[in-house]
Amino acid sequence: MSVASTADPSTAAEAAEALRAAAVSGQRVRIAGNGSKLGWGNPIAPPDVELRTTSMARVVAHNEGDFTAIVEPGLPFATLQSELAAKGQMLAIDPPAGEATVGGVFATSDSGPLRHRYHAPRDLIIGVQLALADGSVARAGGTVIKNVAGYDLAKLFTGSFGTLGLMAEIAVRLHPLPQGTATAVGRSDDPAKLAAGAAACAREPLEADAFDVGWDAEGGAILVRLSGETASTRVAKTLPLLADAGLITSVEDHDDAIWARQREGQRSPDGVVVGVATGPASLRLVLEAAQAAGATLVGRAALGLAWLRLDGLSDDDAIARVTELREKLAPASVTVTDAPSAVRQAVDPWGPVDPARLALMRSVKARFDPTSCCAPGLFVGGL
Amino acid sequence: MTTHPQLGDEPTSPPGSAEPGHALVRRLRGIVGDEHVVDHPHQLRTYESDGLLQYHVRPQAVVLPASTQEVADVVRACHEHEVPWVARGSGSGLSGGALPVEDGILVSLTRMNRILDVDLENQRVVCQPGVTNIAISDAVGPAFFYPPDPSSQIVCSIGGNVAENSGGAHCFKYGFTTNYVCGLEIVLHDGTIVRLGGKDLAQPGYDVIGAFVGSEGTLGVTTEITVRIIPSPEAVRTLVAFFPTPRAAGEVVSEVVTGGVVPAAIEMMDNLTIRASEAMAGAGWPTDVGAALVIELDGAESECDTQFEQVQAICASHDALKVLVAGSADERALIWRMRKAAFPAMGRLHPSYYVQDGVIPRTKLPEVLDRIEELAEQYGLPVGNVFHAGDGNLHPLVCYDASKEGDAERAEELAGEIIVACVEAGGSITGEHGVGVDKKRYMPKMFSEADLEAFQKLRCAFDPTGRTNPGKVMPTPRLCGEVPGPYKEHPLEREGLAERF
Numbered sequence: 042m043s044v045a046s047t048a049d050p051s052t053a054a055e056a057a058e059a060l061r062a063a064a065v066s067g068q069r070v071r072i073a074g075n076g077s078k079l080g081w082g083n084p085i086a087p088p089d090v091e092l093r094t095t096s097m098a099r100v101v102a103h104n105e106g107d108f109t110a111i112v113e114p115g116l117p118f119a120t121l122q123s124e125l126a127a128k129g130q131m132l133a134i135d136p137p138a139g140e141a142t143v144g145g146v147f148a149t150s151d152s153g154p155l156r157h158r159y160h161a162p163r164d165l166i167i168g169v170q171l172a173l174a175d176g177s178v179a180r181a182g183g184t185v186i187k188n189v190a191g192y193d194l195a196k197l198f199t200g201s202f203g204t205l206g207l208m209a210e211i212a213v214r215l216h217p218l219p220q221g222t223a224t225a226v227g228r229s230d231d232p233a234k235l236a237a238g239a240a241a242c243a244r245e246p247l248e249a250d251a252f253d254v255g256w257d258a259e260g261g262a263i264l265v266r267l268s269g270e271t272a273s274t275r276v277a278k279t280l281p282l283l284a285d286a287g288l289i290t291s292v293e294d295h296d297d298a299i300w301a302r303q304r305e306g307q308r309s310p311d312g313v314v315v316g317v318a319t320g321p322a323s324l325r326l327v328l329e330a331a332q333a334a335g336a337t338l339v340g341r342a343a344l345g346l347a348w349l350r351l352d353g354l355s356d357d358d359a360i361a362r363v364t365e366l367r368e369k370l371a372p373a374s375v376t377v378t379d380a381p382s383a384v385r386q387a388v389d390p391w392g393p394v395d396p397a398r399l400a401l402m403r404s405v406k407a408r409f410d411p412t413s414c415c416a417p418g419l420f421v422g423g424l
Numbered sequence: 425m426t427t428h429p430q431l432g433d434e435p436t437s438p439p440g441s442a443e444p445g446h447a448l449v450r451r452l453r454g455i456v457g458d459e460h461v462v463d464h465p466h467q468l469r470t471y472e473s474d475g476l477l478q479y480h481v482r483p484q485a486v487v488l489p490a491s492t493q494e495v496a497d498v499v500r501a502c503h504e505h506e507v508p509w510v511a512r513g514s515g516s517g518l519s520g521g522a523l524p525v526e527d528g529i530l531v532s533l534t535r536m537n538r539i540l541d542v543d544l545e546n547q548r549v550v551c552q553p554g555v556t557n558i559a560i561s562d563a564v565g566p567a568f569f570y571p572p573d574p575s576s577q578i579v580c581s582i583g584g585n586v587a588e589n590s591g592g593a594h595c596f597k598y599g600f601t602t603n604y605v606c607g608l609e610i611v612l613h614d615g616t617i618v619r620l621g622g623k624d625l626a627q628p629g630y631d632v633i634g635a636f637v638g639s640e641g642t643l644g645v646t647t648e649i650t651v652r653i654i655p656s657p658e659a660v661r662t663l664v665a666f667f668p669t670p671r672a673a674g675e676v677v678s679e680v681v682t683g684g685v686v687p688a689a690i691e692m693m694d695n696l697t698i699r700a701s702e703a704m705a706g707a708g709w710p711t712d713v714g715a716a717l718v719i720e721l722d723g724a725e726s727e728c729d730t731q732f733e734q735v736q737a738i739c740a741s742h743d744a745l746k747v748l749v750a751g752s753a754d755e756r757a758l759i760w761r762m763r764k765a766a767f768p769a770m771g772r773l774h775p776s777y778y779v780q781d782g783v784i785p786r787t788k789l790p791e792v793l794d795r796i797e798e799l800a801e802q803y804g805l806p807v808g809n810v811f812h813a814g815d816g817n818l819h820p821l822v823c824y825d826a827s828k829e830g831d832a833e834r835a836e837e838l839a840g841e842i843i844v845a846c847v848e849a850g851g852s853i854t855g856e857h858g859v860g861v862d863k864k865r866y867m868p869k870m871f872s873e874a875d876l877e878a879f880q881k882l883r884c885a886f887d888p889t890g891r892t893n894p895g896k897v898m899p900t901p902r903l904c905g906e907v908p909g910p911y912k913e914h915p916l917e918r919e920g921l922a923e924r925f
Contacts, residue, residue, distance in 0.1 A: 104787070106682060107786055108682075109785070164599065173878065178874060179875045179877065180875045183852050184785065185784065186815050187595065187817050187856065189588065191875070193602070196602070205630075217683075243655075244655060246657045246658050248657075274726050319623075320548065320623040322545035322546045343547075344625055346625060346626055373624065392628065394629060395618075397618045398619065404886070405630055408881040
């Protein structure tokens, strides 16, 4: 991919000016942090301008006592987390971040196992400063955790893949780092038993930090991670729920590796990752679909979110598998993230979208990015 | 702007003419039936205000549709007659968000009050907008509950909660309406029906639900809502601790929260409100203390007990004057009755009061309290304070005597000064009551012109005509830029033209 030029703003105003200049001259801009997810979405031609956020990488404020922070988008996500961890706090989002920036995580609404307890990036963002294609810099939300003044543009821009403008500052709610974790594990090679174990745990007020499902060629597991002073006691109380569903149970006190593996299962550097969103009660169906497709799976057992990983397939086979999964799991949303561009070209990584909803999204895009200079074609429905 | 009269329909007269909109009312009667259109001046009086009684506006008519299709037909009729409209749920909002527009149509959703699907397996409830907040928890309890619990939950509607992004005493731990809505069916300004999300949590595309929840009825009206419910906690522990000053109580709040405990609720009342509540609810609380702190923990029993001990130790280390631990469900209910009595109890002691709703970063609590006290002295009006202390949401109650000349105006001015103090402390002009008509004049204190323009972009994306709940949220009326190209009737075609920009 060759990019005609790059913009490297260090302020929101410079970023807004770069967007405005592109908009008036009909150029296409792609916003990028460290570029770790540039292969997601519809394949599009190289942009005329790549707008890099890497010079906007400060922690603008960490209000420790208020459990809030304001950060710039180019800050590596891992750097932010280690700075917060030094103060016993965290941003409760744990995707397999790698080199990802904070801006990239929010722009793609990426998440990990902590989503079970703390919800999605959209639920933890409390304010935003935007650089828009008309050259303006605008704020929405604020820096307090409760606030209903004005429209929630922070949620609108979260997950918008940089197609509406740049989030030039991101204000977030923080949480205390969990202490003393332990994980209850229930294993089986029968999707029905795994789904039954998940359902039994989901009905109980376990207050788990994370609650996942995993599946690979060896079989599957339900994983319930608890934290706090009484984590071990509560893990012990969780085991019978899993055992009664026919799962073989165990306890992992040193559980970091298990959860790192769950996070990594959401990515495939060379293969294909298919995201599935259903009602949580459809877990058995999704596991059986993964089994039939020869996929490995990780997922949030009580949220109805799963990532199926297909490795070592030819493009044609991968395309066939994605198509089969869509048919089998309809009307669930089945999207593709990691995948060779030929696969994304063939299958529409976003899947079909309801026309009335697309019309409304198009109208939103037209107001914020009227010349469609921000990554045109990348997003859902070719937005 | 262009209208598209339906066959056989007479277009309405422009606003200000002698008999505006009789053709529209006739058409509305045809849609919902005569008995569900209210336009007698006497009956209209009921709908002149919502929960904020300072404002009264009489609409042209109130229409009570019973289905999504009827709502869509009603809104389309308004669109074609170029008449503004306002949606209303239970009318319990506190910012005038459901205040009618003069000569406009008020769309009341109270007949759409059915729970459509209780899906415990997926932990979702699908309901119509007129369902009350409490009815959702009632339908799924006791094993499950719906966490957002505004004080008005017995009467307020879920549609209104969606419009206002309602919170409640337990939102510090559990979050707000926006964190629980996963599906919406909405009707846009021209009658277009759009379905967003569903029972799953990750629909690809813009987070239109996130933009819509809390938009105060200015982007459209919701006709069906899917919410998440969660398992009820295993244990609940509640105490009330008394301190010499609000500052001392505030230090306890900080120490509890920074210590890693996330209380289900943490509420503060000052001396004035304690005395008022005690006079009304009579729980036997000391009335010579500076502050009461209600702390509730919930969750897994063992963890809850461990943390409850920590909280009691923190209270003791800050020289709590007294700590009352609820030993039974009744005792817990009594503590909450005292907290919830604060507003009506103040009303018994003072002829009138104005409820303010501001937010500050929690760490700024001491200095903002000092400022409020200073302002109260300066204006010579008593100000009671109740807070959702965990999230810094203040509800100062400014007391005044409406029979005294100028008292009401001074109370409002004082309430305004308090809001300015909140914004200056890095907070917000509203934490849960919304902007509505009441607070729009304070929007420029918090947001710049560029910010407001960005808000307007969103509003125009949903409603380029500006006839959906006009006059709310934005401080001054604004128009949307022209939609380029010829105006086409079909909404999809019309939106498609946006690509030609």
